[in-house]
Amino acid sequence: MASVDEIRDRLALGGVSGVAKLAVVVVAAILLPFVFGTSTANTVLVLAVFAIGYNLLLGYGGELSFGHAAFFGLGAYGTVIAAELVMANLYVAMVVSVVFTTLVALVFGFISLRRRGIYFAMITLALAQMVYYVVFQWNELTGGQNGKSIPMYSAPIAGIDPLSAGLDFYVFGLVLLALTWLAVRRVIQSPFGRALMAVRESEERARHLGYNVNGLLLLAFTLSGALAGLAGALHAVLFAFVGPGLLFWTMSGEVVLIAILGGIGTLNGPIVGAIIFGVLSVNLTKVTQNWPIIFGTIFVLIVMFAPEGVYGMYENYVEDREGGFDARSVIDRLRGGG
Numbered sequence: 001m002a003s004v005d006e007i008r009d010r011l012a013l014g015g016v017s018g019v020a021k022l023a024v025v026v027v028a029a030i031l032l033p034f035v036f037g038t039s040t041a042n043t044v045l046v047l048a049v050f051a052i053g054y055n056l057l058l059g060y061g062g063e064l065s066f067g068h069a070a071f072f073g074l075g076a077y078g079t080v081i082a083a084e085l086v087m088a089n090l091y092v093a094m095v096v097s098v099v100f101t102t103l104v105a106l107v108f109g110f111i112s113l114r115r116r117g118i119y120f121a122m123i124t125l126a127l128a129q130m131v132y133y134v135v136f137q138w139n140e141l142t143g144g145q146n147g148k149s150i151p152m153y154s155a156p157i158a159g160i161d162p163l164s165a166g167l168d169f170y171v172f173g174l175v176l177l178a179l180t181w182l183a184v185r186r187v188i189q190s191p192f193g194r195a196l197m198a199v200r201e202s203e204e205r206a207r208h209l210g211y212n213v214n215g216l217l218l219l220a221f222t223l224s225g226a227l228a229g230l231a232g233a234l235h236a237v238l239f240a241f242v243g244p245g246l247l248f249w250t251m252s253g254e255v256v257l258i259a260i261l262g263g264i265g266t267l268n269g270p271i272v273g274a275i276i277f278g279v280l281s282v283n284l285t286k287v288t289q290n291w292p293i294i295f296g297t298i299f300v301l302i303v304m305f306a307p308e309g310v311y312g313m314y315e316n317y318v319e320d321r322e323g324g325f326d327a328r329s330v331i332d333r334l335r336g337g338g
Contacts, residue, residue, distance in 0.1 A: 042165065042238050045274075052227060053224045064121045068225070075228065078097030082096040090152060098230050101225060108124065184227075196217075228255075266312050
């Protein structure tokens with residue numbers, strides 16, 4: 001019979017009871033669109049899926065990528081183009097898009113993982129910018145700088161229509177976010193996840209223990225790209241439109257900010273980071289056009305004084321978790337170039 005501690009570990013609960021934490025999550029999910037508006041809440045869902053996928057590579061693999069905008073944008077464009085050319089079914093188009101993005105991530109990972117540290121980051125950035133310029137120039141397929149719209153106005157499923165935006169999309173996106181969270185949780189608790197974290201702590205030691213380091217990182221990169229593609233597909237559904245800006249390097253920068261802000265190497269950190277970033281970016285724009293300066297200042301302060309992120313700080317100081325993940329180790333490793 002499982003002990004209380006074992007049950008807590010399985011549920012990743014720490015020092016707070018499972019019922020209490022589940023209740024907080026449910027209440028927060030219900031209140032989010034009513035407190036901050038459905039537009040902000042829907043944007044948060046898209047960013048959360050994106051950040052959870054990215055965190056799999058950075059937080060658990062220890063590799064900083066500046067190229068995830070490529071997968072996000074390809075997921076968005078792929079959904080629109082597949083709905084137009086493959087089948088006029090939104091959900092089939094989303095699946096086709098994610099599969100295509102996964103294959104691209106596999107190829108990009110194979111190329112970029114030949115290097116580590118800053119060199120890896122620069123290769124991912126170069127590959128992503130290459131995709132951006134291809135999409136920008138391919139007017140016949142992508143619409144070029146004018147973008148492209150989803151060729152349908154409704155796609156009802158289980159009594160809701162995500163294309164109608166509003167609460168319908170929120171319910172649809174929340175289900176996909178929950179499935180993404182559960183899938184990533186299963187991955188990091190699997191033998192593969194444990195091995196990946198061993199690579200994060202020390203590639204050399206993991207290699208001496210017999211792990212295929214490049215294979216582990218390639219799989220993590222591919223899965224991370226696939227989830228970024230899913231987030232891009234959700235973005236296309238939310239706005240029923242895609243533009244080349246989705247593939248620009250600034251989108252990669254945003255997901256890095258979100259992951260670090262919430263807490264890399266934590267399962268819930270990306271969601272917290274997405275909420276903070278989504279709410280602040282929407283509301284600060286109403287106050288001043290210079291909102292990036294304010295947000296940038298907040299981000300710098302967090303990186304300087306709490307590199308474990310907001311949720312990581314909660315885990316370390318509120319739950320007083322022993323033997324937890326130290327984000328400083330990853331940051332120091334990145335500074336050292338691998």
